[in-house]
Amino acid sequence: MFKYTVKRLAQSFITVFIVVTLVFLLMRMLPTDYYFTEEQLMKFTEQQKNDQLLAAGLLDPVPEQLLRFYGQLLRLDFGESRRIQNGVPVVKVIGTKFEISMKMGLTSLGIAVVIGIVMGIIQAQYKNRIPDHLGTAYTIFVNAVPPLVSYSLVLIFGSRVLGLPSIYSSRNPGPSSILPIVCLAMLSIAWWALWTRRYMIDEINKDYIKLARIKGLPTKKIMRKHVLRNAFVPLAQYLPASILTTVGGSLLVERFFSVPGMGPLLTDSIHRYDLNVVQTLVIMYSVLSILGVFLGDVLMIVVDPRITLTNKGGTR
Amino acid sequence: MKDQNNTQNDILESEDDLFRFVEYSPEAAEMTGYSDYSYWKSVFQNFVKKKSAVVLTIIFILMVIFSFVALAIGKYDYKTLETNSSQSFISPDSEYWFGTDNIGRDYWCQVWYASQTSIKLAFIVAVGECLLGITIGCVWGYVRKLDGFFTELYNLINNVPMIIYMTLIALLIGQSFKIMAISLICFDWLVMARNVRNLVIIYRDREYNLASRTLGTPVHRVLIKNILPQLISVIILRLALSIPGTITMETTLSYLGLGLDINTPSLGILLRNARSYFLDYPYLLIFPAVIVSIITVTFYLIGNAFSDASDPRNHV
Numbered sequence: 228m229f230k231y232t233v234k235r236l237a238q239s240f241i242t243v244f245i246v247v248t249l250v251f252l253l254m255r256m257l258p259t260d261y262y263f264t265e266e267q268l269m270k271f272t273e274q275q276k277n278d279q280l281l282a283a284g285l286l287d288p289v290p291e292q293l294l295r296f297y298g299q300l301l302r303l304d305f306g307e308s309r310r311i312q313n314g315v316p317v318v319k320v321i322g323t324k325f326e327i328s329m330k331m332g333l334t335s336l337g338i339a340v341v342i343g344i345v346m347g348i349i350q351a352q353y354k355n356r357i358p359d360h361l362g363t364a365y366t367i368f369v370n371a372v373p374p375l376v377s378y379s380l381v382l383i384f385g386s387r388v389l390g391l392p393s394i395y396s397s398r399n400p401g402p403s404s405i406l407p408i409v410c411l412a413m414l415s416i417a418w419w420a421l422w423t424r425r426y427m428i429d430e431i432n433k434d435y436i437k438l439a440r441i442k443g444l445p446t447k448k449i450m451r452k453h454v455l456r457n458a459f460v461p462l463a464q465y466l467p468a469s470i471l472t473t474v475g476g477s478l479l480v481e482r483f484f485s486v487p488g489m490g491p492l493l494t495d496s497i498h499r500y501d502l503n504v505v506q507t508l509v510i511m512y513s514v515l516s517i518l519g520v521f522l523g524d525v526l527m528i529v530v531d532p533r534i535t536l537t538n539k540g541g542t543r
Numbered sequence: 544m545k546d547q548n549n550t551q552n553d554i555l556e557s558e559d560d561l562f563r564f565v566e567y568s569p570e571a572a573e574m575t576g577y578s579d580y581s582y583w584k585s586v587f588q589n590f591v592k593k594k595s596a597v598v599l600t601i602i603f604i605l606m607v608i609f610s611f612v613a614l615a616i617g618k619y620d621y622k623t624l625e626t627n628s629s630q631s632f633i634s635p636d637s638e639y640w641f642g643t644d645n646i647g648r649d650y651w652c653q654v655w656y657a658s659q660t661s662i663k664l665a666f667i668v669a670v671g672e673c674l675l676g677i678t679i680g681c682v683w684g685y686v687r688k689l690d691g692f693f694t695e696l697y698n699l700i701n702n703v704p705m706i707i708y709m710t711l712i713a714l715l716i717g718q719s720f721k722i723m724a725i726s727l728i729c730f731d732w733l734v735m736a737r738n739v740r741n742l743v744i745i746y747r748d749r750e751y752n753l754a755s756r757t758l759g760t761p762v763h764r765v766l767i768k769n770i771l772p773q774l775i776s777v778i779i780l781r782l783a784l785s786i787p788g789t790i791t792m793e794t795t796l797s798y799l800g801l802g803l804d805i806n807t808p809s810l811g812i813l814l815r816n817a818r819s820y821f822l823d824y825p826y827l828l829i830f831p832a833v834i835v836s837i838i839t840v841t842f843y844l845i846g847n848a849f850s851d852a853s854d855p856r857n858h859v
Contacts, residue, residue, distance in 0.1 A: 242698060242702060245699060246699065246702045246703055249699065249703060250703060250707065253707070253711055254711075256711070256715065367840065367843060367844065368840065370843065371787050371836075371839040371840045371842075371843035371844075372835070372836045372839055372840060373787075373790060373791040373794040373795065373814075373835055373839065374791065374795065375791075375794045375795060375798055375811070375814050376794070376814065376832040376835055376836055379814070379817075379818075379821065379828050379832060380832070382822070383821070383822065383825060383828070386822060387822070393822060478706065478799065479795055479798070479799070482798070482799060483798075483818070493704065493706055493707070494706055494710055494799060494801070497706075497707060497710040497711065497714070498710065498714070505707075509703065509704070509707070512704055513702050513703075516702070
């Protein structure tokens with residue numbers, strides 16, 4: 228297990244390294260005028276622009292910049308933001324936004340997991356009857372209709388009928404984050420319900436469940452002790468990844484409700500050419516996604532001891 | 544069948560030449576396994592059996608036809624629309640069937656023109672993604688030496704958030720219908736190629752393919768005649784689901800300002816413009832939202848039904 232972990236982490240490290248280098252090179256493809264605000268572009272002469280770029284080391288040959296960048300990374304120095312918040316360390320810029328996104332994301336994920344799994348269980352229990360059809364209709368609707376439309380519907384219903392604030396404000400974060408949380412949860416409820424139902428139905432059709440029924444175990448107990456537990460194993464794999472991705476926030480939801488979270492930060496920083504922010508975010512996202520998959524595998528082993536990731540003697 | 548029985552009876556009648564050698568004739572050799580099974584006929588029969596799917600298909604076709612009719616019968620032509628702020632926010636009436644938008648343009652022709660744009664984009668992307676995805680997927684799965692290369696390429700493209708690519712494309716190359724279509728194809732083939740690759744690997748070394756190879760069948764024939772037919776249901780499902788997927792992607796990207804340019808009306812652009820006003824003028828949201836939902840939901844369900852029908856295992 229230890230050897231496997233080390234090998235896998237080394238592999239992930241290489242992936243992150245390549246991704247970061249790729250993004251670094253991609254960002255250097257933009258013309259240098261993007262480094263300045265419009266105001267600066269108007270005021271500065273060519274000479275001043277050149278001086279600024281030289282001082283920031285942005286006119287050096289790309290390989291040299293790349294090497295310097297690796298050196299900074301090794302010292303865990305992510306640099307300062309240039310355009311989003313001038314001169315503030317990137318870690319700080321991300322830190323404040325990070326908290327908002329994560330709170331919202333974790334709340335919605337918690338709601339979604341509970342409601343989604345309960346919905347899936349009910350659907351599996353009443354397969355091909357009205358509750359099942361209702362649930363399927365919900366999942367199809369949420370999956371097929373573009374989120375922009377369903378968010379708009381939530382927004383209209385929430386603000387017109389329930390009188391909730393339609394835009395996030397930091398002065399009363401409680402009520403104004405209800406609608407974004409509902410929107411975030413809506414999609415993942417459908418996901419959890421869909422897969423809980425699918426795995427449970429697969430499990431119900433297996434022979435050992437029939438045996439349990441023949442033995443005379445009550446349905447409730449079969450569902451709780453056998454079906455749900457076994458159906459949860461494949462789901463467990465996605466849990467860590469979904470917890471970790473809440474940190475990244477949702478671009479669309481946060482834009483839609485003007486939440487000052489992590490979601491829009493990436494596009495904003497690319498648009499405003501804030502190199503250090505972009506690079507740090509990319510490193511963060513790729514580390515999180517790789518870590519998510521890895522922790523998912525670990526959790527799966529914990530939930531189901533029969534699963535091993537390394538080859539034992541005799542297995543294939 | 545009949546001919547065969549007759550010949551058999553003839554043989555039995557004259558017991559003397561019970562075991563005479565029959566002269567080889569290719570037609571007769573083909574006769575033995577004859578049945579009037581035809582793959583596409585069974586697909587069609589299975590599909591027609593599902594009444595809901597047929598109804599949805601008809602609804603979809605009617606809607607596409609109607610979008611042309613609607614543009615023809617509308618009182619305004621999209622290309623000659625003029626901004627007129629005194630006419631803004633007129634609720635739907637006999638002159639403006641869907642009302643007017645914030646700068647006083649007829650909404651009816653905008654909505655129908657936009658749905659045509661979105662449907663066109665979705666179909667182009669779906670077909671392009673299929674061609675590229677199947678070709679690369681086959682090579683990826685069949686040629687062992689290239690497996691590592693394509694897997695790395697897949698990881699590389701998949702690990703950098705797509706939003707970075709889209710932002711860079713929007714900044715560096717620009718925004719237009721063509722660019723949008725090409726860049727969506729460039730990202731969407733990944734999923735298709737991966738699905739195809741996994742299936743090709745499963746079927747690649749089956750005995751019948753081994754036999755085919757030993758008999759000297761050229762590679763392209765093995766791929767097209769022996770392997771591809773096994774993949775049809777998966778390909779069709781992916782193709783059908785990519786249409787709502789593309790429309791969703793388009794609305795999201797356009798909403799974020801990374802999709803089509805503002806002068807190409809699409810459902811995403813309309814929804815984006817509506818975001819600021821629809822709380823006061825709900826009709827600005829409802830018309831594009833209903834149309835986009837009809838397109839995506841029908842296609843989602845049709846796709847599922849058709850893929851069930853095209854799976855040979857479900858054929859009688």
